[in-house]
Amino acid sequence: MGATFVVTLREAFEASLILGIVYAYLDRMGGRRYYGYVTLGAVVGFLASLALGVTVTLLSGPLVDLGPDLIGLAVIFGAAALLTWHGWWMRQHARQIKGDVQRRLEAALTARRLWVVGLIAFTGVFREGAETVLFLWGLMSQATDTGTWSNVLVGVAGIALAAGLGWAVFRSGRHVSLPRFFAITSVVLLLVAAGLFSTGVGRLQGIGWLPMSEPLWDTSHILNDHGFLGSLFGGLVGYRARPSTPEVVAYLAFVALAGLLVVGPGLARHRRALALAGKRSREHP
């Protein structure tokens, strides 16, 4: 039972963390009226998960053998790209924000990019959605007495807790300054995107499109990726106790290159500009 709770909690939190961050982003950018786009993306992601689960269950053949793998890869690499793009925007925002006056302008800009935010919500849910749907459906089919039905409820409780945590992430986004909000969420999304990218590279090895290789190191004794915390970090930021060389290279290369886009050499200049603006506003209140 504990295992069921942990599985659904982990899978759902990978989605709810992303949703919490994008809702918070809209909230801080004066785009609260655009929440619907995120909700729509998440709902479509859920429906797509159902559809994929049903398709895999009912159909057979080589298309079904490889199809979900290809869809999974497209979603993983697509999500990595979208999150990086979003992180790059936030950096653009951060450079321009000097006060509340800017927020109205930013809302207009945000509106033009709603489809990306909606897509991020979609990939966030769809990525692990099909699996979770099948897992819960399996539990429900097995439920013959109160004992096994309570297992289903435990699974649902895991999802509920994950939703609550996502909500907490969203609310906490209001309690930090705007520059700090951008800084923290940029780093989080960058790590998530890097984890996705290296997971995708690992999957390419798994399906044989990249050659298999030996693990570069083994940190199972420090953090076992089959345990709760280890698999949580595995799902969120791509932690592996025994990563292969391509996975490590992919992760580091992604952080380095995407990090340049998202955090970038402009940071030092930006900090000086903020410090100067702060100094000026103190001199002329």
Add this chain to the structure above:
Amino acid sequence: MLRRGVLVGALILSVVAGGTPARSADPPEIPLTIENHRFTPEEIMVTAGTSFVLVITNKDATPEEFESHDLRIEKVIPAGKALRLRMPALKKGTYNFIGDFNQSTAKGRIIAE
């Protein structure tokens, strides 16, 4: 958009290492059964350096997910279905796998030597 495509392409190219190991013309098929949320057999012996096909049959009434971090594979096998999983040539070693939907009972390993 183009810049990002080039970026992603460059990243992918930067991790492709060496050539693909040679594949035998007719890879051996190894059956693996899921029954009562357990794998049978729980230990599979294979020859290192030879690719093979794992034929996983799910005899349970509920889906199972064959998952191996070591092999970087996550595949859902619906109830009553059989899945042919083409496995690459493995280096000597032990590769653990689990049934993600029934982790307490469904586990096993592939030993390549």
